[in-house]
Amino acid sequence: ASEGALELMGLTYLKQEEIGNARSSFQQLLTLNPNLYGPRVQLAELDIRSGDYQSAIDNLQILLDDGVKGPGLNLLLGAAYLGNKDPVDAQASLKKYIEEKPKDGRGDYLYGLALKAQGKPAEAAGYFEKALHASPPVKDALAQLVSISVSEKKLDSALQYVTDQIKADPRDAQAYLLLGRLRYMRKETAQAEAACLKAISLD
Secondary structure: OOHHHHHHHHHHHHHOOOHHHHHHHHHHHHHHOOOOHHHHHHHHHHHHHHOOHHHHHHHHHHHHHOOOOOOOHHHHHHHHHHHOOOHHHHHHHHHHHHHHOOOOHHHHHHHHHHHHHOOOHHHHHHHHHHHHOOOOOOOHHHHHHHHHHHHOOOHHHHHHHHHHHHHHOOOOHHHHHHHHHHHHHOOOHHHHHHHHHHHHHHO
């Protein structure tokens, strides 16, 4: 098959969630032309989804070593390093991405995960706060902020993060679920139940 046909097949399989077939199409494309950008990035994304982080790192590194400066390469590489339990290299890649795209909260969120994995919760919290207040916000950052506060036995701080988020987005089901857990930890059973029911009603 031609390069165009193989790429179309790969994208079609991807849309249909036929991951194995999509991967096969992109691999065939790279056999025909190793310098193709799109298929190599698609393969890296599929590798991250399937947990084959080292393959993702290898594919992305090939592009970076060739001097390719495509958008998001360092973000993907950082995510792959995180999955590979290598937070130091993840931090280095994500620092580059944040310099490229300072307003993208995804970079701050993953950078926070890299710091947290290195035992630096206070530094990580600052990046999670930036991610939560980015546009658009990375809502998973709230759970990380709550986790850090709870681990430091600062339930009031955790509760403040959650209530602030609910004020900012009254339809955030995840925030209400976290609120329910915190209320339960504080032995506020009725309020915990009400928060969980609210989360269920929203999602």
